Amino acid sequence: MTAHHDATLADSYNFAYLDEQTKRMIRRAILKGVAVPGYQVPFASREMPMPYGWGTGGVQVTAACLTPDDRLKVIDQGADDTTNAVSIRKFFQRTAGVAVTESTVEATLIQTRHRIPESALTAGQILVYQVPIPEPLRFLEPRETETRKMHELEEYGLIHVKLYEDIARHGTIATAYAYPVKVEGRYVMDPSPIPKFDNPKLSNSPALQLFGAGREQRIYALPPFTHVVSLDFDDHPFEASKAPHDCDLCGASDSYLDEVITDDQGGRMFVCSDTDFCRVRQEAGHLGAMAVPNLAGSA
Amino acid sequence: MGAVDLSIWANVNEATPLLSVQGLCKNYGARVGCAHVSFDLFPGEVLGIVGESGSGKSTLLSCLAGHLKPDQGEVIFQTAQGPRDTVVMAEAERRRMARTDWAFVHQNPRDGLRMGVSAGGNVGERLMAVGARHYRDIRATAVDWLGRVEIASDRIDDRPRAFSGGMQQRLQIARNLVTGPRLVFMDEPTGGLDVSVQARLLDLLRGLVREMGLSAIIVTHDLAVVRLLADRLMVMKGGHVVEQGLTDQVLDDPQHSYTQLLVSSVLQV
Numbered sequence: 001m002t003a004h005h006d007a008t009l010a011d012s013y014n015f016a017y018l019d020e021q022t023k024r025m026i027r028r029a030i031l032k033g034v035a036v037p038g039y040q041v042p043f044a045s046r047e048m049p050m051p052y053g054w055g056t057g058g059v060q061v062t063a064a065c066l067t068p069d070d071r072l073k074v075i076d077q078g079a080d081d082t083t084n085a086v087s088i089r090k091f092f093q094r095t096a097g098v099a100v101t102e103s104t105v106e107a108t109l110i111q112t113r114h115r116i117p118e119s120a121l122t123a124g125q126i127l128v129y130q131v132p133i134p135e136p137l138r139f140l141e142p143r144e145t146e147t148r149k150m151h152e153l154e155e156y157g158l159i160h161v162k163l164y165e166d167i168a169r170h171g172t173i174a175t176a177y178a179y180p181v182k183v184e185g186r187y188v189m190d191p192s193p194i195p196k197f198d199n200p201k202l203s204n205s206p207a208l209q210l211f212g213a214g215r216e217q218r219i220y221a222l223p224p225f226t227h228v229v230s231l232d233f234d235d236h237p238f239e240a241s242k243a244p245h246d247c248d249l250c251g252a253s254d255s256y257l258d259e260v261i262t263d264d265q266g267g268r269m270f271v272c273s274d275t276d277f278c279r280v281r282q283e284a285g286h287l288g289a290m291a292v293p294n295l296a297g298s299a
Numbered sequence: 300m301g302a303v304d305l306s307i308w309a310n311v312n313e314a315t316p317l318l319s320v321q322g323l324c325k326n327y328g329a330r331v332g333c334a335h336v337s338f339d340l341f342p343g344e345v346l347g348i349v350g351e352s353g354s355g356k357s358t359l360l361s362c363l364a365g366h367l368k369p370d371q372g373e374v375i376f377q378t379a380q381g382p383r384d385t386v387v388m389a390e391a392e393r394r395r396m397a398r399t400d401w402a403f404v405h406q407n408p409r410d411g412l413r414m415g416v417s418a419g420g421n422v423g424e425r426l427m428a429v430g431a432r433h434y435r436d437i438r439a440t441a442v443d444w445l446g447r448v449e450i451a452s453d454r455i456d457d458r459p460r461a462f463s464g465g466m467q468q469r470l471q472i473a474r475n476l477v478t479g480p481r482l483v484f485m486d487e488p489t490g491g492l493d494v495s496v497q498a499r500l501l502d503l504l505r506g507l508v509r510e511m512g513l514s515a516i517i518v519t520h521d522l523a524v525v526r527l528l529a530d531r532l533m534v535m536k537g538g539h540v541v542e543q544g545l546t547d548q549v550l551d552d553p554q555h556s557y558t559q560l561l562v563s564s565v566l567q568v
Contacts (some may be wrong), residue, residue, distance in 0.1 A: 012319025140413070153391045155400075161413070162419045164427065167434055168419055168456050233434040 016063040016096040022046055026064035031208060033221035038183030039193070041152070045217040053111055055088060056214030059132035062111045065126055065210070066092065071099045073107035078115040078256070078273030085113070106222040114177070116198040118255045118277040122205035123224065128236050129192040130212035134220065136180045153262050156188050159231060167236055176241065182229045189220065189228075196230065197240045197256045203228035228240040247291040250281035312453060315377060317342045317514050318363070319350040322396055323372035325355075325362050331538035332358035336372070338543065342481070345508060345515045347546060349522060349561065355538040357486055363516065365393045365405050374399070376482070388434045398428050402414060402475035404544030406487040408467035411474070412459045419446060419455040423559065425478045442544075444473040448503060465496035469503065483515040489524055501527050522565050526550060534558045 007141040014020065022044075028042035048056040057204065058103040065194050070127070072092055076084035080102040089100050090110060094277065101107050104117040111128040121127060137147045140158050159180050166174045179196035191202055192211055201220060202209065210221040220226065243257045255277060257270040269290050272278035316339035325332035328548070333355035342499065348356050363374055374385045378400070385393055385410050399442055405411035412421055423431070431437050440526040442452045448469040451461075459467050468488065487503065489497040505528055508515055517528060519530040525532055525546055534555065535544040542555040553559045 140416070153394060155394065155428065157424055157426075160427040160432070161416055161424050164420050164423055164437065165417060166433065168417055168438075233431050235434050 003292070013095045015068070016066045016092065016098075017049075018046065018060065022060075023064040023113040024070075026060055029091060029219045030061065030064065030221060032163075032222045032237070033210070034208070034221050036187075037222055037226050038187030038189040038220060039182075039216040042217055042222045043219050045214045048214065050091075052215040053132060054084060055111070055130035057212030057216075057219070058111050058113070059091070059212075060086060060129050060214060061089075061128045061210050061212035061219060062092065062109060063096075063111060065128070066096050066098055068096070068098060070074070070108045071101050071106055073101050073110045073276075074112075074225045075110065075115060075117070075274075075276075076113045077163050078117075078258070081275065103280075104274075104276050114193050114195075114203045115273060116194055118272070118274040119280075120206055123206040125207040125208045127205075127207050129209065129211045131190070131192040131196075131211045131218070132215070134211065134216050134218040136178075136188050136191055151187060154186065156182075159188050160233070163233065163236075165229065172239070173232065179238075180231050182231060183222065184228045185229075188231070191228075195256055196238070197242045199228075199230045199238070201239055202226075202259055214267065243270055246288060247272045247281075248280045248288040250286045250291070251288040252278070252281055252286070306388070310372055314341060315382070316340055316375075317344075317377050318516075319382070320363065321373040321375070323359070323369050323374065325358050325369045329356055330332040331355070332515075333362070333535070333538045335539055338540075340358065340516065341515055342377075342514055343512050345513075345517065346382065346537060347525030347532045348516065348518045348521060349412060349532065350535035351526055351561075354535040356520075356535055358538075359567065360518045360565070363396060363464060364401065366403075375449065380566055395477075398425055398457050399478055400481050401564060402480040404407045404468075404471055404475055404483065404485040404488050406490045408464070408471045412467060414459050417456045417458055418462070418555045420452065421459065421464060421470060421474045422477050425474065429478060445470075448473040449499075454537070463554060465492050465500060470498060472504070472507070476511070476513075479511070480505045481514060481534040483513050485519075487519050487521075488517065489519070497524075504528060510525075522550065534561065 002092040021226055026043055031109055033039065033041045036118055045057065046060060047060055050056060058287045059125045074089040076082040079085060092098055093100055102117045109118065109126045113130045126175060137150060141147050163173050177195050178190055178193045179199055181189050181191055181199060191199060204225050204227065208222050208224055211220045230238040243259060245257055247255060247257060249271050252272055255274060257273045258273045260269050260271055262269055313536060318340040321337050323336040336359055348359065349541040350356050362369040369386060375382050376385050393397060407435055419438060420443050421443040426437050426440060442455060445452055450469060459470055484555050489500055492500060501524060519525060529546045532546040532549045534541050534549065536557045542549060542558045549558060550562055553562050
């Protein structure tokens with residue numbers, strides 16, 4: 001990989017930080033994950049130069065997938081400009097020298113924390129999720145040996161107990177993120193803490209979706225066009241919920257919104273959590289209730 | 300002779316045992332857990348197993364329920380598809396049977412309940428494990444079962460932590476019986492409860508067992524429990540069955556010296 005070095009790179013790093021043997025090991029885990037959709041493949045997670053919880057799993061998967069020709073996009077809660085996204089993007093600029101972008105459409109590899117981009121993904125793109133706790137049954141059954149056995153034998157009654165408890169306590173399935181899904185009628189999977197609004201986008205996506213959990217040392221995957229179902233009850237069906245508003249900047253009515261407190265007088269606004277989606281819409285002339293036309297650039 | 304109605308004999312021959320145990324052995328290294336246990340349990344029958352601590356009662360029960368793998372012997376259960384040896388059965392199948400046809404009531408309700416899940420969720424878990432996906436039906440069944448074990452229906456959303464010991468034990472029983480099992484294993488179901496609560500629990504158990512036509516195997520060291528619940532009794536000592544027979548017969552006319560000791564050591568109030 002030394003051929004891809006150039007003067008701007010820190011020469012002491014191998015391409016994309018990890019050594020080739022580690023990348024090989026991670027790629028083998030990814031291939032196994034792709035072959036068995038939704039199955040959590042153990043891998044020997046490495047120490048990364050960032051703390052656990054900052055996306056060490058996602059970073060390792062990204063490092064193993066990157067090629068010098070890739071165009072990388074990193075998002076954190078939908079935004080391209082928050083600390084986590086900026087530091088991971090910089091990390092790969094420095095250690096791999098790949099091109100970066102904020103545009104979902106132009107990116108070939110997107111590392112994400114807690115969101116799926118609003119604009120539809122296309123064939124050839126790879127979406128890498130950062131996963132804190134890969135085991136959907138963890139808070140119901142603390143024994144790892146037992147949860148593995150339950151996955152093995154397809155004993156998934158317990159996951160519905162979690163949804164039952166939600167309805168019993170809140171009158172509706174109140175789980176709003178990390179909503180459990182069933183993959184191809186076999187494995188129950190934690191889709192990482194994405195809002196359940198994004199759950200339908202998991203299913204039948206043309207892009208390859210990879211999940212990396214660094215601390216828990218697990219990788220799992222959804223190959224393109226995998227059938228993914230959000231679990232529910234017959235009389236309490238799954239609902240992809242969002243704040244009942246339009247975006248105050250771009251006016252979008254179909255995107256996932258963040259609520260932003262603007263002052264201490266109760267002022268607030270709802271904006272798209274996907275900053276790239278919002279920017280593109282504003283540039284195309286869509287304006288929301290609180291948008292300032294000059295700032296949008298095109299008006 | 301051709302006119303003789305033989306159908307009554309056909310019925311007798313049909314009475315195959317629900318559970319048939321042949322030469323069951325389990326050793327812990329050089330120590331004997333239980334040795335050469337054989338018995339038949341017929342549908343609707345309640346078998347009591349008594350003996351002192353360390354006599355192999357719980358080991359035997361664990362082997363029968365599939366929690367431990369016996370070293371030798373067969374445990375043949377009459378499944379819907381015919382008799383099957385549960386020892387050599389695939390684990391997936393054994394676990395499926397454990398949550399449909401069988402039930403296991405632990406001595407300590409904390410072992411058998413999910414303490415972080417509400418009473419309704421505890422009762423509903425087995426239903427959801429066998430495919431119930433309708434919330435209102437699950438809840439209605441849970442309310443019905445809480446009623447049957449005398450827990451007020453307004454406690455359905457409370458966690459077992461908030462329940463007394465006796466209520467926890469009754470909740471555990473409801474959770475186990477909700478899928479209509481045919482065979483119930485009970486490991487000292489009244490251990491750790493005070494005497495008046497024990498009496499109520501026994502009353503309840505007796506009612507449920509009779510009403511649902513359950514077969515049950517009850518391990519206990521409390522002779523009053525077996526006198527009240529069990530049709531037949533097995534006395535164990537040092538891993539061996541030293542005496543078995545009808546409960547009243549064994550208790551009223553004990554033959555083995557250990558059984559005599561056991562019966563005579565009960566305090567008469």
